[in-house]
Amino acid sequence: EMNKNESIVISMIAEHFRLKLDEVEPHMNLFDDLDADSLDSVELVLEVEKRFDVEVEDDKIDSVQTVQDIINLVNDLS
Numbered sequence: 001e002m003n004k005n006e007s008i009v010i011s012m013i014a015e016h017f018r019l020k021l022d023e024v025e026p027h028m029n030l031f032d033d034l035d036a037d038s039l040d041s042v043e044l045v046l047e048v049e050k051r052f053d054v055e056v057e058d059d060k061i062d063s064v065q066t067v068q069d070i071i072n073l074v075n076d077l078s
Contacts, residue, residue: 005052005074012047013067016040026068044070052078 006026014024017034030036030044041064045056048070054077064070 003075005078006071008051009048009071009074010067012051013044013070016044016047024067026066026071028067029065030067030070031065048074054078 010024010026011021013019013030013034014021017024017036017040019034024034028034030041034040036044041061045061045064048054049056052074054074056073056077060073064073
């Protein structure tokens, strides 16, 4: 069962990469599985900050590798 943060993050990522919701799994690696680049990760973090009204520290951005990492980030901050 997904919590609200998780479903928002997953829909955000699906939208960003133009995927269907069921094509995005928490375990997916943003770079290996979704072909993200560093610009994508920055854009996703900005999007997280905007949607959840939080501030993500730069050192946290570097540790984001998977969809779950973004979910954890949101859970920690909100």
